[in-house]
Structures are given as structure tokens and as C-alpha cells.
Amino acid sequence: MILNLIYRSLRQHALSTVVTAASIALAAGLLLTVWVVKTQSQSVFAATNSGFDAVLGARGSKLQLVLNAVFHLEASPGNIAAADFEMIRRHPAVKAAIPLALGDTVQGWRIAGTVEALFNNIEYAPGRRYAFAAGGRNFKLGEHEAVVGSYAAQRLGWRVGSTFHPHHGLSADAGHEHDETYTVVGVLAPTNTPADRIIWIPLEGVQTMSGHNPLAKTELSAVLIQLRAPAAGLMLNNMLNAAGGKLTFAYPIGSIVAELFNKISWVDRVLTLVAGLVAVVAAGSVLVSIYNSMSARARDIAILRALGARRRTVFGAVVGEAAVIGLLGAAAGFAVFAGLAAFVASIIRAQTGVVLEPLQWNPVFGWGPAVFTGLAVLGGLVPALKAYRVPVAETIAPVS
Amino acid sequence: MPLLEITHLTKTYARPGGGAHRVLDVREFALAAGAQLALRGESGTGKTTFLNLIAGILAPDTGGLVLDGRDLARLGEAGRDRLRAETIGYIFQTFNLLQGHTALENVELGMAFGRGVDRAHAAALLRRVGLGDKLGHFPRQLSTGQQQRVAVARALANRPRLVLADEPTGNLDRRHGRESLELIREVCRETGAALLLVSHDERVLAAFEHMQDFSAMNRALGMTAS
Known part of the structure; x- marks a missing residue:
């Protein structure tokens, strides 16, 4: 039932769902790009020795x-x-x-x-x-x-x-x-x-x-x-x-190249920090998006409660909705990543001749979407708590 | 044994400025299975609070409230939620349809939290109330009278033992109000559900063979508790 409630709520709030998921997609795409380019360029550059020691x-x-x-x-x-x-x-x-x-x-x-x-x-x-x-x-x-x-x-x-x-x-x-x-x-x-x-x-x-x-x-x-x-x-x-x-x-060439990455590691840290901040902002957008609509949803939630839905059911539905928005955003983030990473890889290739393969498996493809979904769930907790506390009798009908 | 039996039921609300206000004090009330009863009462007499207590939406301060053999006063909130989902249908004055759900989905919600969704049964109920061609319509695409019929179908979706109706015709014009009332009574008879309706509308009350004056029943009227 919760899945049905989530689906119908997403359908009802399609515009805010798309906008929020898009903001997560941008954040996820940025994080994936920064992470993949960072890790892959380090390993590829360190391994690039043209066959010499x-x-x-x-x-x-x-x-x-x-x-x-x-x-x-x-x-x-x-x-x-x-x-x-x-x-x-x-x-x-x-x-x-x-x-x-x-x-x-x-x-x-x-x-x-x-x-x-x-x-x-x-x-x-x-x-x-x-x-x-x-x-x-x-x-x-x-x-x-x-x-x-x-x-x-x-x-x-x-x-x-x-x-x-x-x-x-x-x-x-x-x-x-x-x-x-x-x-x-x-x-x-x-x-x-x-x-x-x-x-x-x-x-x-x-x-x-x-x-x-x-x-x-x-x-x-x-x-x-x-x-x-x-x-x-x-x-x-x-x-x-x-x-x-x-x-x-x-000698050895790989270690010397690694020195370069150590020298510019602050760039990595800045980019990772920026990506992290963007992720937090995206989670905040989930919170704001759902929270702002809670006033309008309070009546719907009270109706569901009056029909027998338990508090934990409406709580789960709101959290689940946030999670789905996070998942949709993270999935769309792969498309953003594919475009962004291809662009960055083309610049690196043009400047150095070193070819990155951004679509090659990287652990961030697993934990990245999980982090964004988790952040979205965190963002959904506050409105979910509000849903949990909706006073049914006062919200649902005029008293006679 | 009656379907619903109430003894010494009281409910008190806290006042915003402090203190308490007793809004309900019903010594005895009973409703037989399959019976149809109207309660007369003006606005502010505690009728909705009474129905909300029976539905388990509110918990009483004191008293006994036995529905279908189970004492709601002794059930926790989750137990009352389950009892409501499985045993009670509720028709509201303002219909309270979910705007983002179609007519069929709204009716399905009526059974979703109890024994589970039976789409065929939901569709059959909508056909029974004359909305067989409106299953996929959203509330905004339906007239007021049609929305009320969806609400009636939803209240019956979980095959309730008791249907509560709170001023169900209050938002309808005279003709639609009469038709809606006849429909509610008919489908309750067909399904064997008892009907407890509260209203201040004499035309509505006159349609019932059995009617009680809620204002006389509620001993809290005019009293203030601290």
C-alpha cells in the first residue's frame, strides 16, 4: 500500500518531484564526475609510462x-x-x-x-x-x-x-x-x-x-x-x-607522477567539498520541497488516517517518497555524469593525450547513489515527522 | 448483543488558555447490527466528536465503547486504527476525497488499510452508485453529487459493520441531498451495515424511522470542567 501511496503522491506533485529530482541529478552528476575523474586520472596518469621505467x-x-x-x-x-x-x-x-x-x-x-x-x-x-x-x-x-x-x-x-x-x-x-x-x-x-x-x-x-x-x-x-x-x-x-x-x-615514473597529484590534492579536496555541499543542498531541496507541501498534504494525511492508515504508514509513505525522489535523481545523475565526464575526459585527452574511460566501473557508482538516496531520506524525515503528528480530528472536518 | 454499546463516555478538550472543556458526556447509547439511526443536533453539540470517538479517531477520557465485541477504550491507537480500517465506513460532510487519486483509487483507499485492496469490488461499488463510467476520473472532474457518491462507495469498500455519516448532505442541494441520502440508506441495507447519521437538517432526519436527539443525550452541553 505504501508503494501505491508513494506513486500517487509523486504523480500528484509531479512538477516538484521533477524539479527536486533534477537538482539531485545535477548534484549526483557533479559528485560522480569529480570522483571518477579524480580517481581514474590518478591511476591512469600514474600508470602512464609509455612502456618505460x-x-x-x-x-x-x-x-x-x-x-x-x-x-x-x-x-x-x-x-x-x-x-x-x-x-x-x-x-x-x-x-x-x-x-x-x-x-x-x-x-x-x-x-x-x-x-x-x-x-x-x-x-x-x-x-x-x-x-x-x-x-x-x-x-x-x-x-x-x-x-x-x-x-x-x-x-x-x-x-x-x-x-x-x-x-x-x-x-x-x-x-x-x-x-x-x-x-x-x-x-x-x-x-x-x-x-x-x-x-x-x-x-x-x-x-x-x-x-x-x-x-x-x-x-x-x-x-x-x-x-x-x-x-x-x-x-x-x-x-x-x-x-x-x-x-x-x-625513477620510478609512476611514483613521480603521484607526487604531482599529492601537490594538487587540495584541488581534489576543494572539488569534493563543493560536490558535498551541492549534495547537502540537494537534500535540503528535498526537505523544503516536501515540507512546503505538507500544509496542503496534511488534509490528505488526515483522511488516510481516518480511513485506518497508521501513523507509521503515513510516516513511511513520506520517507519513501523522499527516497524515490533521491533514487530518481541519482539515476538521472548518471546521465548528467555521462555528459559531464565525457566533456572533462575530452579536455584531458586534448591537453595530455591520456584517455580516461569514465564509464569503467568505479565504486562510487554504488555508494554515490546510496549516499544521495540516504540524504534524500534524511531530508524527508522532517516532513515525515510532521505527517506522523498530523492531528486527524482537527484536520479532517469541521466540528459539528 | 448490540453492534455498538456505549456507557459513560466522556471527552474533554484542553482550552488554549489553560483549563479543560468537557464536550461530551453520554451515559448510554446502543445501536443494533444493521439498524439505521439518525441523531439530531445543532452545530457545536459534539456530534462530530461523538462519531470520532466511535471511529477510534479520538480516544475517550473515560467510559466504555464496545464495537463489534471489542472495547475501543481499551485499545491503543494502532488497535483503533485497525478496527476502523476493518469495521467502520466514514462519510464526511466535505467528502474528503484525495484530489490526487481517481474515483477508483479513492474507493480502493477505503479498503487499503484493512483486509487489502480488491479492485473488482471497488469498481462494483462505483457502478452501484452510478459512476461506472467515471472510474478514472479525478475528484475535480466530478460534480459535487458525484464526489459524494464516490465518498459513499469508499465508506462501503471495506465491507463495514457500521457506517458513520457526519452531515453527509450538508454540501449538497436539496435534490442531490435527498438522492444521496436514499443511496446511503439503500447500500447500507444491501450490505447489512448499520448506519449512524448525525445531522441538524430536519428534512434528512425526517427520512429516518429511528431518530434520537443528540443534544439531550450529551449531558456535557452547557457544563464546563476544570
Whole structure:
């Protein structure tokens, strides 16, 4: 019977039901988005290492080095000598060392000079190697050829055969255009890593490009390193990061990225606080919505009581109504979340190349709606208590 | 044994400014099963309080009130709620239909808190009162007379042993009032329910073979208790 009463009351107060559920949907959508983006970006960014264990670069911040060499964000902390690359490449603990030369762009998209081995030998994720879209191939050293990440190619409208002139510097406004003309010979299949946003050219192309300092033509921005065993990382860490050295060995990449999230954890807390406040406001809206209609409902409740309904029945009906509004709002919140999270994920992908999958199962999908339903029930308790106390005889009829 | 038997029933209300006001003091009253009785009384004589006490909506201060073999004065609120839901039908002057419920749903409410909803029975009752084509209509879509007939059907929905009617024709014009009264009496006869009606309308009272003066019955009139 209570379900019938709830259904009919929701039907009778359809407009306020929809408005209240919509406010809960917005709050739930916001909370789900903040939570999913927060937890998933932390785990995805920490797991994004493009298949490498460590990065070797100039003396400076490990975080800056990782952001620059792995995520292709920030500026390079400086260059290292070719001899340093040779030293690390020949080290018995190193399985693979991929040099990078960074610093040029095309229409704001970053160019990275590297070697063919990156696309031939490296697994960017366990069991996954770089692949080329149909008709594409790897660049050849010594040639003015380029391989373009899938996202960059899509946004630039490039395909095999497209040509471009690299632009000196990371800012599209500063620097100048180099004379060399590069031809796209391959477009990478999507990897959902920062590599998707990069235009890859042969290493010496960057080093010897017209306008670059000829004295630095053998220098590198960073070296991406695969180790034979994790324990070697600690040994190299101690050896290369020793005081007074000229190099930075960033290892392990995941922990260094986690540092970034620790530094910006206040943003998480602020967003979570905002989402929590929105949730409380939504619960308040349930309270106000039902409470305001209680004067009009008091007579209906008195009638139900006169027909034999117990106090606990009308109490349960009001609480149940609040719970259903909460459930409806939470369910609609998933639609808000799907839209909002897709938007946020697209921004993160555009800025970093890292792809979030917001619809992947997250525990918040279970406890989030439960929290909102619980808050709605809390909001319904006050009007339910009012319903419980409705004086039947005084409310129902004029006394004769 | 009568269906309803009342002895020394009293009810006192607290005054807003303090003190108490005894509104009801009925020494003896009885109603046989299936009987139809009208109580005459002007406004403010405690008729509604009397019906509310019989219905278990109010609890008496003192006295015995035995309905269908059960003493309401000894039942707690939940027990009185159950007795009301299973044994009593109540027709109000203002009909008291739920505006958000259709005619059929309103009638179903009459049985919802007792032995459970029987949709076919609810529909049959509405057909009996001439509203077979209005089952899905909301109260606002019905005339005053039709709303009263829904209220009658609702009062009979739980197959009550006793129907209480509080000025049931007070909001109807003369013709509709007469028709409604005939309908209430007919369906009570058909179902075997006893009918206890209170009114100040002489035309209504004249229709009953048995009538008592409630003003004379209620010894509290004119008295003030502290």
C-alpha cells in the first residue's frame, strides 16, 4: 500500500518531484564526475609510462623531467650530452634507451625527435606495440619524414603525404619556422597515451635543424629507459642522482607522477567539498520541497488516517517518497555524469593525450547513489515527522 | 448483543488558555447490527466528536465503547486504527476525497488499510452508485453529487459493520441531498451495515424511522470542567 501511496503522491506533485529530482541529478552528476575523474586520472596518469621505467635528463626537477619526456608537457629542464646517452645505453642494467630531442612544434603540436626503435621495439603497454594506420610506415633516419600520433593527425587533418615546416620553440607565437619540409609517412594507431598528440621525426632532424645551435647538435633533451630488473632502478637512482652530478634519473615514473597529484590534492579536496555541499543542498531541496507541501498534504494525511492508515504508514509513505525522489535523481545523475565526464575526459585527452574511460566501473557508482538516496531520506524525515503528528480530528472536518 | 454499546463516555478538550472543556458526556447509547439511526443536533453539540470517538479517531477520557465485541477504550491507537480500517465506513460532510487519486483509487483507499485492496469490488461499488463510467476520473472532474457518491462507495469498500455519516448532505442541494441520502440508506441495507447519521437538517432526519436527539443525550452541553 505504501508503494501505491508513494506513486500517487509523486504523480500528484509531479512538477516538484521533477524539479527536486533534477537538482539531485545535477548534484549526483557533479559528485560522480569529480570522483571518477579524480580517481581514474590518478591511476591512469600514474600508470602512464609509455612502456618505460625511468627517464634520464639534465639536473633539475624529476617531476618536470617526467612531465616533459613522458607526457610532453612543460619545458625541458635542459639538455644532456651524447656521452651521457651512450653511458646509460651501454649500462648492463638497461634493456633499452630511447633518446628524445624536444623543443619544436607545428601549429602548437609538439615535435619529438627520436629513433626508429621506439616504434619497432618498444611495448608502450604490456603486450602492445605501436602500429601504423593503413598505408603508413616508420620514418627513416636521415630523411625528413614524420610519424604522427593519431590524435594530432586527426586534429591537424594530416594523413600520409601531408607536409609541414617545424616551428622553433614550444610557443606558436615566438620563434620562427624552420626551412626543412617534413613529409608524413605514417600515422600511429591510437594508443591512448601522450604519444597520440606528438609529431615524431628522426632524432638528428631536431638536432641539426636549421636555426638550432650547431654546438648542441649531439645533445638530447632526455632518454627514456627500460630496465632489465626493477632493482637496477634503485642502484641507478643512487648513482646518477648523487650530489654534485649533472644528471637527473627519474625513477620510478609512476611514483613521480603521484607526487604531482599529492601537490594538487587540495584541488581534489576543494572539488569534493563543493560536490558535498551541492549534495547537502540537494537534500535540503528535498526537505523544503516536501515540507512546503505538507500544509496542503496534511488534509490528505488526515483522511488516510481516518480511513485506518497508521501513523507509521503515513510516516513511511513520506520517507519513501523522499527516497524515490533521491533514487530518481541519482539515476538521472548518471546521465548528467555521462555528459559531464565525457566533456572533462575530452579536455584531458586534448591537453595530455591520456584517455580516461569514465564509464569503467568505479565504486562510487554504488555508494554515490546510496549516499544521495540516504540524504534524500534524511531530508524527508522532517516532513515525515510532521505527517506522523498530523492531528486527524482537527484536520479532517469541521466540528459539528 | 448490540453492534455498538456505549456507557459513560466522556471527552474533554484542553482550552488554549489553560483549563479543560468537557464536550461530551453520554451515559448510554446502543445501536443494533444493521439498524439505521439518525441523531439530531445543532452545530457545536459534539456530534462530530461523538462519531470520532466511535471511529477510534479520538480516544475517550473515560467510559466504555464496545464495537463489534471489542472495547475501543481499551485499545491503543494502532488497535483503533485497525478496527476502523476493518469495521467502520466514514462519510464526511466535505467528502474528503484525495484530489490526487481517481474515483477508483479513492474507493480502493477505503479498503487499503484493512483486509487489502480488491479492485473488482471497488469498481462494483462505483457502478452501484452510478459512476461506472467515471472510474478514472479525478475528484475535480466530478460534480459535487458525484464526489459524494464516490465518498459513499469508499465508506462501503471495506465491507463495514457500521457506517458513520457526519452531515453527509450538508454540501449538497436539496435534490442531490435527498438522492444521496436514499443511496446511503439503500447500500447500507444491501450490505447489512448499520448506519449512524448525525445531522441538524430536519428534512434528512425526517427520512429516518429511528431518530434520537443528540443534544439531550450529551449531558456535557452547557457544563464546563476544570
